[in-house]
Structures are given as structure tokens and as C-alpha cells.
Amino acid sequence: MEYLLLIVSAVLVNNFVLSRFLGICPFLGVSKKLHTAMGMCGAVIFVMTVACAVTWCLQNFLLKPLELEFLQTLTFILVIASLVQLIDIAMKRFVPPLHAALGIFLPLITTNCAVLGAAVLNMKQGYGFVKSTLFGFSAALGFALALVIYTGLREKIDRADPPRCFQGVAIALVTAGLLSLAFMGFSGIVK
Numbered sequence: 001m002e003y004l005l006l007i008v009s010a011v012l013v014n015n016f017v018l019s020r021f022l023g024i025c026p027f028l029g030v031s032k033k034l035h036t037a038m039g040m041c042g043a044v045i046f047v048m049t050v051a052c053a054v055t056w057c058l059q060n061f062l063l064k065p066l067e068l069e070f071l072q073t074l075t076f077i078l079v080i081a082s083l084v085q086l087i088d089i090a091m092k093r094f095v096p097p098l099h100a101a102l103g104i105f106l107p108l109i110t111t112n113c114a115v116l117g118a119a120v121l122n123m124k125q126g127y128g129f130v131k132s133t134l135f136g137f138s139a140a141l142g143f144a145l146a147l148v149i150y151t152g153l154r155e156k157i158d159r160a161d162p163p164r165c166f167q168g169v170a171i172a173l174v175t176a177g178l179l180s181l182a183f184m185g186f187s188g189i190v191k
Helices: 003-015 024-029 034-063 069-094 096-105 109-110 113-125 129-159 169-188
Strands: none
Touching: 003 129, 003 169, 024 096, 024 109, 024 129, 024 169, 034 069, 034 096, 034 109, 034 113, 034 129, 069 096, 069 109, 069 113, 096 109, 113 129, 129 169
């Protein structure tokens, strides 16, 4: 039950994009086409899950024993950057069209505050290895859910004819705000 609450909390209640407002840059940047959004979702799920597992190990087996906790942020960013490089190389090699479609937003996962936020929150909450990894995976699923829903809404809005003052960025931001309000409705599920 404890793990189920952790998953529901990370995916719906405390969604990194729509409740904590972390990871907005790739959320807004790759949400025009479902294909690119799905590629970003896969990359973020991989990076966030593995980053949470690796950073937990580094924190508990290296930084704490050597009393180097002050290097936590730097260490975590290096781990995340390495994972993003791995994803970048793999996508360039195996899925060149998706790599080209993601463009600058793929390397920006390195600076995606949602990935670093998940790793830091794991340490702050004092989760064990399994919970840290599950939290990272669940937070990434929440990111993916928000991105896919938002992308679907943006594609539908692009086919509509909104008033001129709402076209472009304006309607995208209004839609993101309304989606965020909708996710706030989940706030009573988990405390």
C-alpha cells in the first residue's frame, strides 16, 4: 500500500510539471507533435529512473561515508549529464529522425530541474533504494502523462480556430494552466 501511495502521489497529486512546476522547458518545447513528445517521455523516464537509482547509491555509498555531502548537487548533475549523453548517442545511432525532431530539447534534459529535483527529493525524504528508484520512475511517468495529455490538447487546438489574441503561445499557456488546475483536483487523494 505504501508503494501504491508513492506512485499515485508522484504521478497525479504531486505531478512534477503540473503541481511542482518543474520541467516546464521540455514540457512546453516538445509538446507540438505526439511523436516528439513520446520520444521525450521515453528519454525522461529512462534518465529520471536511472538517475534516482545511481544518485541514491552515490549519496549513500560515497558522499555520506566520505562526508562529501556538499558535493551532492554537482555529483547529481554529472550523473544526469552522463545519462543524457548516453541517450543522445543511442538516439542519434538508432532513431535519427526522432533525434533530429527533439533537437535542442534532448540535451536540455541535463538541465531539466525535474530530474535533479527527483534525485534531491529522494535524499530529502530519506527514501531507501527501492523507494528512490520507484519515486523516480513514478515522477517520470507523471511527467510523461502530463506531456502526452498536453500534446493531445495542443494538437487539437492547432486544428481549431481560436480567436487571434489566443493563437500561438497564449493558448498554449492558457491550456497548460487549465491542465494544471485539473491536476490540482487530485490533491485530496494522498496527503
